[in-house]
Amino acid sequence: MSKVALITGATRGIGKEIALTLSKQGYAIALNYRKEGEELDQIKEEIQKNQVECFAIKGDVSKFEDCEQFVTQTIEKFGKIDVLVNNAGITKDMLLMRMKKEDFEQVIDVNLIGTFNVTKNVVSHMLKARSGRIINISSVVGVMGNAGQTNYAASKAGIIGFTKSLAKEVASRGILVNAVAPGFIQTSMTEILKEEVKEEIAKNIPLKRMGKPQDVANVVKFLVSEDSSYITGQVIAIDGGMLM
Numbered sequence: 001m002s003k004v005a006l007i008t009g010a011t012r013g014i015g016k017e018i019a020l021t022l023s024k025q026g027y028a029i030a031l032n033y034r035k036e037g038e039e040l041d042q043i044k045e046e047i048q049k050n051q052v053e054c055f056a057i058k059g060d061v062s063k064f065e066d067c068e069q070f071v072t073q074t075i076e077k078f079g080k081i082d083v084l085v086n087n088a089g090i091t092k093d094m095l096l097m098r099m100k101k102e103d104f105e106q107v108i109d110v111n112l113i114g115t116f117n118v119t120k121n122v123v124s125h126m127l128k129a130r131s132g133r134i135i136n137i138s139s140v141v142g143v144m145g146n147a148g149q150t151n152y153a154a155s156k157a158g159i160i161g162f163t164k165s166l167a168k169e170v171a172s173r174g175i176l177v178n179a180v181a182p183g184f185i186q187t188s189m190t191e192i193l194k195e196e197v198k199e200e201i202a203k204n205i206p207l208k209r210m211g212k213p214q215d216v217a218n219v220v221k222f223l224v225s226e227d228s229s230y231i232t233g234q235v236i237a238i239d240g241g242m243l244m
């Protein structure tokens with residue numbers, strides 16, 4: 001039986017690349033999505049080309065009942081979850097002066113509470129199996145802060161605290177929990193930035209370029225592999241040197 005990876009928000013961007021990369025490693029993929037459409041059909045097709053199963057499961061990570069349901073469906077389908085990647089995330093950028101309470105809450109609900117909702121439902125199965133890998137997608141912004149992103153930075157900093165605390169709780173049961181902190185990665189999340197803003201960002205990155213989803217997927221591939229079996233509770237920056 002092949003290993004099983006559940007990846008949230010995996011229809012595009014970083015989540016899609018992680019799903020594709022792990023499918024190339026032979027993982028059966030439980031792919032969580034929110035919206036149906038072309039992107040979903042395309043990723044399912046691409047994963048199946050790697051001769052592994054792809055089980056697409058709808059659900060909003062900010063809703064606990066949705067997560068309960070899609071984790072149960074994954075267990076019914078595959079009998080286990082070896083790897084969980086909490087990737088689903090949103091931004092709602094604006095200065096605090098203009099930010100409404102709902103703008104703050106929405107980002108926390110998806111990014112941080114979503115991570116709790118999925119992990120809470122998955123970890124009981126990993127505890128029974130006495131093994132598992134959990135990778136949470138944080139951000140450099142959660143470490144450095146960023147003007148216009150108080151909501152997003154708070155959610156991503158929260159994910160770091162969550163990661164370290166859970167790593168301590170479950171280490172003795174063979175479950176490793178780590179976070180990655182990407183810098184600026186070329187996806188639809190950063191596409192909305194104006195060209196001149198992107199150029200300015202790239203200028204300030206020591207490696208002088210924005211990252212690609214594959215740069216993140218490569219580190220996730222390492223963190224789920226046997227080569228990283230002595231690493232837990234860490235936050236690995238994937239940012240071209242922004243954070244040092």
Ligand code: NAP
Binds near residue numbers: 013185
């Ligand atoms: P993206 O292209 O906007 O993709 C985000 C994915 O999350 C989409 O598939 C989206 O699905 C899904 N999603 C959003 N809300 C959801 C919800 N409530 N329930 C389930 N799925 C939901 O963004 P990305 O750049 O790939 O970002 C992926 C992760 O990396 C996020 O956690 C983000 O914060 C983090 N990150 C990104 C960067 C960057 O520069 N791009 C940097 C640091 C960290 P729908 O299409 O259905 O909304």
